[in-house]
Amino acid sequence: MKKLFFLVILFAACSQDKKGTEPEKANSMKEQFAIVIHGGAGTILKENMTPELEKAYQGGLDRALEAGYAVLEKGGSSVEAVVEAIKVLEDDPHFNAGKGSVFSADGKNEMDASIMDGKNLMAGAVAGVRTIKNPITAARCVMEKSQHVMMVGKGAEEFARTCGCEFADTAYFFDQKRWDQLQKVKDTEQSVLDHGSTSANDLKDKKFGTVGAVALDKNGNLAAATSTGGMTNKKYGRVGDSPIIGAGTYANNKTCGVSCTGHGEFFIRSVVAYDVSSLMEYKGLSVEKAAEEVVMKKLVELKGEGGLIAMDVKGNITMPFNTPGMYRGYMKNGKKEILIYK
């Protein structure tokens, strides 16, 4: 930390010679880099957790943070960092995204993902994909290799194939616990939300969720990304907020990067991710105040449960949620923190 500070000062001094005005601010911003992630919000209570399970979640979040931070440390882009962090969480069956995605009513996985680059407001999203190993790589591919923002279903998979995304069969995505979750609710005609608080007979088994990441790279660029397996027993091609730019994901270097998790329908209706950015841009709120206003007031008034992670262009991080818990963590200036409960 001391070393970093010294470097910043040194940088600032050099730069002052060249550019003249406000170099400290510009350069301290450039050296600042950080990543914040979530693994879903919901009825996550200490009393329902075993030490082994807690360790497994913490381990997954830790590996994801390290993967993203390593990219940033080497001078990689925030887009690369959020993708690497999310791939770790998608590959970890404890989280409801990629491998470990919950099952829809027809016994299949339907995954959604999105990503946004705060530098140029480019964005990409896929919804209802079933065979892409890491849906976030497909979302990135839509952003970088197509003229489009959103692709759904088989068309999205066809496009991902042209990008060289890795595919996996249903055996890869199969997870016994997720399958058992489906059998439990299958005949109830109920879709179980990924925060697990609406049909809460057996909270122990309700490890639902979404995963997300927001990163700030050394060049001062923000990126945000979100990935999910949706709801257990979902029907009718339901799509939640995760692949919706403005609702589940948003990034803009002028304001902040945001990734959401919770009861998707409320997050769409509240345009949550962009609302945080709007409150910063139009009302001058800090990222903390803006996120709190949206999650703890506006969403609560609408009875929308969930949370979000957000970071501004100076690396200020906030992780508010209105549920009992949210898997979350950040890494900044070499310091790492991983949290689950309130």
Added chain:
Amino acid sequence: MKKLFFLVILFAACSQDKKGTEPEKANSMKEQFAIVIHGGAGTILKENMTPELEKAYQGGLDRALEAGYAVLEKGGSSVEAVVEAIKVLEDDPHFNAGKGSVFSADGKNEMDASIMDGKNLMAGAVAGVRTIKNPITAARCVMEKSQHVMMVGKGAEEFARTCGCEFADTAYFFDQKRWDQLQKVKDTEQSVLDHGSTSANDLKDKKFGTVGAVALDKNGNLAAATSTGGMTNKKYGRVGDSPIIGAGTYANNKTCGVSCTGHGEFFIRSVVAYDVSSLMEYKGLSVEKAAEEVVMKKLVELKGEGGLIAMDVKGNITMPFNTPGMYRGYMKNGKKEILIYK
């Protein structure tokens, strides 16, 4: 008009006796009702239009306005009014929505629609549906009869069937001109955007678009809705802004109702519909100023072509667009105006 004014005065007088304060304002707001619609923005130039075609467009817009206004006049809801107006435009093959939708690369129609109720922020959307006669009725059904906001593909059609939505076969949706449009671009590997200005060799044939409506009912409730056939030759399950709440459609009694039309990708990245609302809510801009800021400045900076219609809760209407033309019109206090060019 005189009669209406007399009624308002009468109402105000009665009400003053009962309630005491500011009854004129409250009641004039209650009596105020209006509808505004669009049939797509794009390279719509007088010199490329025949008198017959112009008449056909004007006729479609006129019938849609009358249908929506009739609902409002009878005291019907703004939700009902926007649905009735949009059904007229969906049924009219001149507009790219419902019958008359353009063809995707595989020679089929893929339609999207969304609706939002400003009273309670409820919303519904369908994307990539192929056999629902009026996609807007399916979007309404998702809003009113499901716990979800967005459904895509076959799942959305399955749900629409449970609601009693009317279905139609591919013969119903077939339109020779749309088919010819597809044949022209089929081998170019190009998707043709619904505003038609990017591949403009033959502007005469480029009658692309989206349809939308915003209404204010006698109870002071706003609603907004949008419906589209998307892009000619589109592939990979591409979804534009029309079914995205916050991007193509938004309504909130606190601010305004908005329906967009244009190059969908830019509208998603700019969260256009909600941005108009945010500028009103957080910066105190009027609906005119807010819409102008978004369409004529923010979208133009991003090179996003298109326009929108918006109305605030007092019935103030605005219809900005940054393209040569936009099919548009409104009806308010018995006065009707229909416009095409700048």
